Amino acid sequence: MNNRAAQIHDSLKHPVIDGDGHWLEPVPVFLEYLHETGGAQSVDRMRALWQRGHAWYRASWEERQRSRTRRSNWWGATSNTLDKATALLPALMNERLPELGIDFALIYPSLGLALNGIADDDLRRAAARAYNMMTADMFAPYAARFAPVAIIPVNSPAEGIDELEYAIGKLGYRAIMLKGNQERPIPSAAQGSDAKNAPWYVDTIALDSPLDYDPFWQRCVDLGVAVTQHSGSGRWPDRGSISNFTFNHIGHFAASNHAFARGVFLGGLTHRYPSLNFGFMEGGVSWACQLCADLIEHWEKRRPAGLQNPLATDLPELRQLIAKYGDPRLQANTDAIMNSLDFLRPECSVEELARQEFVTDDFAAAGIQSKDDIRTTFATNFYFGCESDDRTTMWAFDPRMGFRLRPVFSSDFTHFDVPDFREVIPEAFEMVEKGFVTEQDFREFTFTNAATLHTRNNPDFFKDTVVERAVAEELGVKAAMPRAST
Numbered sequence: 001m002n003n004r005a006a007q008i009h010d011s012l013k014h015p016v017i018d019g020d021g022h023w024l025e026p027v028p029v030f031l032e033y034l035h036e037t038g039g040a041q042s043v044d045r046m047r048a049l050w051q052r053g054h055a056w057y058r059a060s061w062e063e064r065q066r067s068r069t070r071r072s073n074w075w076g077a078t079s080n081t082l083d084k085a086t087a088l089l090p091a092l093m094n095e096r097l098p099e100l101g102i103d104f105a106l107i108y109p110s111l112g113l114a115l116n117g118i119a120d121d122d123l124r125r126a127a128a129r130a131y132n133m134m135t136a137d138m139f140a141p142y143a144a145r146f147a148p149v150a151i152i153p154v155n156s157p158a159e160g161i162d163e164l165e166y167a168i169g170k171l172g173y174r175a176i177m178l179k180g181n182q183e184r185p186i187p188s189a190a191q192g193s194d195a196k197n198a199p200w201y202v203d204t205i206a207l208d209s210p211l212d213y214d215p216f217w218q219r220c221v222d223l224g225v226a227v228t229q230h231s232g233s234g235r236w237p238d239r240g241s242i243s244n245f246t247f248n249h250i251g252h253f254a255a256s257n258h259a260f261a262r263g264v265f266l267g268g269l270t271h272r273y274p275s276l277n278f279g280f281m282e283g284g285v286s287w288a289c290q291l292c293a294d295l296i297e298h299w300e301k302r303r304p305a306g307l308q309n310p311l312a313t314d315l316p317e318l319r320q321l322i323a324k325y326g327d328p329r330l331q332a333n334t335d336a337i338m339n340s341l342d343f344l345r346p347e348c349s350v351e352e353l354a355r356q357e358f359v360t361d362d363f364a365a366a367g368i369q370s371k372d373d374i375r376t377t378f379a380t381n382f383y384f385g386c387e388s389d390d391r392t393t394m395w396a397f398d399p400r401m402g403f404r405l406r407p408v409f410s411s412d413f414t415h416f417d418v419p420d421f422r423e424v425i426p427e428a429f430e431m432v433e434k435g436f437v438t439e440q441d442f443r444e445f446t447f448t449n450a451a452t453l454h455t456r457n458n459p460d461f462f463k464d465t466v467v468e469r470a471v472a473e474e475l476g477v478k479a480a481m482p483r484a485s486t
Helices: 004-011 027-052 061-067 082-089 091-096 109-118 123-143 155-172 214-223 245-249 252-266 286-302 315-325 329-334 371-380 393-396 421-433 438-455 468-475
Strands: 017-022 104-108 146-151 175-177 180-187 200-203 227-229 276-279 381-385 407-410
Touching: 017 200, 017 438, 027 123, 082 091, 082 200, 091 123, 091 146, 109 123, 109 286, 123 146, 123 252, 146 438, 155 175, 155 214, 180 245, 180 252, 227 252, 227 421, 252 276, 276 421, 286 371, 286 393, 315 329, 371 381, 381 438, 393 438, 407 438, 438 468
Parallel strands: 017 104, 017 407, 104 146, 146 175, 175 227, 227 276, 276 381, 381 407
Antiparallel strands: 180 200
16 A cells, blocks of 8 residues: 555656645744744634634533534544655655655645634734744745645635735745635624624625725736635534534535625626636535536526516416416415515516616626536636545546536545545546546646646746646646736
8 A cells, every 4th residue: 555656646647736735733832933923922812713613622512512612523634644754844744745655745734624713813914924024934844845835814815915926926826715705793793892703794805895896806917826725614594503513514615715706707807807716625516516506507597688587577468367266365466476476576576576776687697698608717717626536527538417617636634534644646547447527527627727826826836846848748838928017
């Protein structure tokens, strides 16, 4: 088993790019950087936040019932000693990557995944800056095999732009991640004395946001980065089990990605910024297959041209049918029934139902004129992080779906669901061995799609890396596009 990953790699006709690996941040070192960016108070507040993470485990069952404390994971990192050391030490990860059958890896946070969700503005920004400084420093000697991913807090467009420009312009990052769904208090409910506990809503920051994020999206284009979301939905109401972690965990990345992708698509981001790619990490691709199919069906039936006009109902004929087939009670209520002919809006006349000012084109911002436009957007601008044990990855390549999507191989190194780093590539390759996908599909999954995601706005993304030549040959990358100044 030790050499299986390397054997599979050597049999391929292409390199392998890990589009979503992780590392295990050294907590004491992170706190040193946090002290530098936010002072001693930030360190104290961060430690206090971590203590809250123990709340479920240190509470009685009665306390959990009373507070409805969600069951969280009891531990998150691999227990394998060598793998844990590999996740912690960039030098060891660099040494072992060929053994694991991987040529190049994008490295996402582990501890840092939660930093974008910190409610306190000052602490969130200081923590993201500390993480980005630390990670840039620790992976700098190994740039030939790794591209660490910067944390970009986007509770507001301004803070997003500030960290984006610092991470790329000052620290040299080439890849970023953000939290695409911001949890905000409902304004009408947040005016009382208990505003901190006011009901909240999910702002996808791409559709109906109270803030204008267009300057941020434009800056992503200017600076040559793809937008990747790596954020879950752990606080959402459907993740409320106080006893069962699996209930809370299954699908939480997919749910978050589904919401953000809907906002990106229907909010018209890919229409206004056609060169901007979006990566939805760690949620698989099955939800995207469903979303693409749902959008096609909704465009067909729910766009203005596809809607049936309520006025098309022949009211005299309907009266006759009620008179002929209705029982005495139905006949006695004929006039009232004629004013309640839509189950979604009872006691509303067909004349009001048909008022044209209330009929909107939900696809207008996206610039959609045909089903093929939807397929093209999903196949061109959207990429989906899929772990090696996710069989539904095959759906992205299944011609019966009517579209072909772009899954990106994601090792998820470091986390509890990867018990042995050496098994990741063999597990992914089982799809080829069992005939679920072709070798070309596997090539796209483990190489082409990750390369395309990150080079569309930055052809130099893989410059001076071990996969530079292979990417250039695969994609025909020749020269970098000019970048805006930072």
